[in-house]
Amino acid sequence: MEYLSYHDGLTGAYNRTYIExxxxxxxxxxxxxxxxxxxxxxxLKVVNDTFGHxxxxxxxxxxxxxxxxxxxxxxxxxxxxxxxxxVVLPGTTMRNGLLLCNRIRSECESAGAYPVTPSVALGxxxxxxxxxxxxxxxxxxxxxxxxxxxxxxxxxxxTLLYSLRKAxxxxxxxxxxxxxxxxxxxxxxxxxxGLSSNTLDDxxxxxxxxxxxxxxxPDSILEKPGPxxxxxxxxxxxxxxxxxxxxxxxxxxxxxxxxxxxxxxxxDGTGYPxxxxxxxxxxxxxILAIVDAYDAMTSDxxxxxxxxSEEALAEIRRCxxxxxxxxxxEVFLEMMEEMARSEEDEMKWLAEGMQWYERLGEGVPDSNRxxxxxx
Numbered sequence: 352m353e354y355l356s357y358h359d360g361l362t363g364a365y366n367r368t369y370i371e372x373x374x375x376x377x378x379x380x381x382x383x384x385x386x387x388x389x390x391x392x393x394x395l396k397v398v399n400d401t402f403g404h405x406x407x408x409x410x411x412x413x414x415x416x417x418x419x420x421x422x423x424x425x426x427x428x429x430x431x432x433x434x435x436x437x438v439v440l441p442g443t444t445m446r447n448g449l450l451l452c453n454r455i456r457s458e459c460e461s462a463g464a465y466p467v468t469p470s471v472a473l474g475x476x477x478x479x480x481x482x483x484x485x486x487x488x489x490x491x492x493x494x495x496x497x498x499x500x501x502x503x504x505x506x507x508x509x510t511l512l513y514s515l516r517k518a519x520x521x522x523x524x525x526x527x528x529x530x531x532x533x534x535x536x537x538x539x540x541x542x543x544x545g546l547s548s549n550t551l552d553d554x555x556x557x558x559x560x561x562x563x564x565x566x567x568x569p570d571s572i573l574e575k576p577g578p579x580x581x582x583x584x585x586x587x588x589x590x591x592x593x594x595x596x597x598x599x600x601x602x603x604x605x606x607x608x609x610x611x612x613x614x615x616x617x618x619d620g621t622g623y624p625x626x627x628x629x630x631x632x633x634x635x636x637x638i639l640a641i642v643d644a645y646d647a648m649t650s651d652x653x654x655x656x657x658x659x660s661e662e663a664l665a666e667i668r669r670c671x672x673x674x675x676x677x678x679x680x681e682v683f684l685e686m687m688e689e690m691a692r693s694e695e696d697e698m699k700w701l702a703e704g705m706q707w708y709e710r711l712g713e714g715v716p717d718s719n720r721x722x723x724x725x726x
Contacts, residue, residue: 361408362415365429370437378478378485382441385478386448387488389496390418390455392434393470396600401518401566402466414469417458421451436471437489445477466517472500500602515597519563529646533558536642539690541635543682554635557607561614561639564594588623591615610636614643617674637676641667641683644675660691 357369377385392414399407411434418428418436426440440448452473459469474496478488537558541551565573568590572583579587595612598604613627613636620628648663658666664687671680 359415359430362412362430364415364419364436365427367429367431370427370429370431370439374485377439377441380481383478383481384442384444385485385488386440386443386445386475387477387485387492388438388440388448388452388455388473388475389431389489389492390414390436390438390471390473391496391500392436393472393500394467394601394603395434397515397597397604398467400597400600401515401563406466410467410469413462414459414471417455417462417469417471421454421458425451437492443477445475448475448477472496474499515560515563518566519560529650530559532646533639533642536645537635537638539686540638540642540679540683543686544679546634550635553607553610554638556604557610557614557635557639558642560594560598560604560607561611561643562590562594563597563611564590564592566597567593588615591624607635609633610639614639616640618676619673622674632676637679641675641679644670645683645687660687 357365357372359366376382392411395407395410398410411430415428415430415436418438422428422438422440425443426438429437429439431437438451440451443451452475455471455473459471462469474492474494476488476491476495478485534555537554538551541554546554568587572579572587575583591612591614595608598611599608610633612624613632616622616625616627616632616636617640618629618632618637620626645663645667648658648666649660651657664684667675667680668684671677
C-alpha cells in the first residue's frame with residue numbers, strides 16, 4: 352500500500368507526493384550541489400488523438416525507461432504530472448546534470464518508434480548554496496525546460512510530421528509520390544504569388560497533412576470501390592474536423608489547424624465543414640484546394656480512370672469563381688502551361704541529342720556541337 356502511495360502506477364517511477372515528502376531531506380547541506388532536471392514529453396496529445404491513449408501510455412513508459420536507464424542509482428526519477436518528469440540529483444554539479452541531459456536525448460533518439468520516436472524537452476538548474484530554496488530550483492528548471500521546448504520545435508515537428516505521415520500512409524494507402532506531387536505543385540504556386548518562406552513551410556506541411564483526419568474514417572468508407580452513400584459521405588466529410596483536432600493538440604502544428612479545417616471549403620461558400628467563402632478561407636487552403644483537385648483528377652481511383660492533364664485543367668478553369676479562387680486559378684493555369692512547355696522542350700532536346708549521337712555512331716555528323724537547349 353505504501354508503494355502505491357509513492358509510485359506512479361503506469362511507469363513505476365516515484366510520484367510527486369514522494370518528492371514533496373522528502374524535500375526537507377533533499378535540502379540538507381550534505382546534498383549540495385543538487386541538480387534538478389525537468390522533462391516534458393513532446394507531442395503526447397497528438398499521439399493520444401492520433402493513435403489512442405494506449406499508444407500514448409506506451410510513449411510515456413518508453414521515456415520513463417530512458418530516464419531510469421540514464422539516471423540509475425545517481426538520483427531520483429519521478430513522474431511529476433501527466434506528461435512531465437523530474438529528476439533530482441543530490442551531489443551533482445550543473446555540468447554533470449547537462450551531460451546527463453545529453454545522454455537522455457541520445458537514448459530517446461535511438462529508442463525506436465512507439466510508433467513515435469520518444470522526444471522530451473529538458474531543463475536543468477542547480478542548488479549551489481544552503482540558503483537557496485530547492486523549490487526555486489524546480490521553478491528555474493521548469494522555466495528552462497519550456498524555453499528549450501520552443502527551441503526544439505523544429506526537430507520535434509519533424510518527428511511528429513514523419514509519424515503522422517506514416518500513420519496516414521498506412522491508413523489510406525496514400526503514396527509518397529502523391530505527397531511529393533502535392534508539395535511540388537503547391538510550393539511552385541506559392542512562390543509565384545510571393546508567399547514568405549514561413550508561409551511556404553506551412554503550405555508544405557499542409558500538403559503533407561491535409562488529409563490526416565482520414566485516420567479516423569473507417570476503412571470500409573476509405574476503400575469503397577464505388578460512390579459513397581449520403582450517410583457515408585457525411586462520415587467522410589468529418590475528416591477535415593478530425594484532422595484539425597489532431598494537429599491542434601500540438602504546439603508545433605496548431606497554427607495550421609484552421610487551414611486543415613478549411614481545405615474543402617469553396618470560393619462560393621458551398622464547401623464544408625463551415626461554408627466559409629472567398630478570402631475568409633485561409634490562403635494556403637485555397638492553394639491546396641486547386642492542387643489537390645488537379646492531382647485527384649489526374650490519378651486513377653478504384654471507381655474511375657485518371658483524366659488527362661488537359662481535361663483536369665479545363666475542369667479547374669470551369670470551376671474558377673465557384674469552387675476555386677479565380678485569381679489563383681489563373682496563376683495555376685499559367686504555371687502548368689509553362690511546366691508543360693518546359694517538359695516538352697526538354698524531351699525535344701533529348702530526342703535531338705540522341706539523334707546527333709546516333710549520327711556520330713554512323714560516322715556522318717552534320718554538326719560540330721550538341722543542339723542548344725534554348726532552341
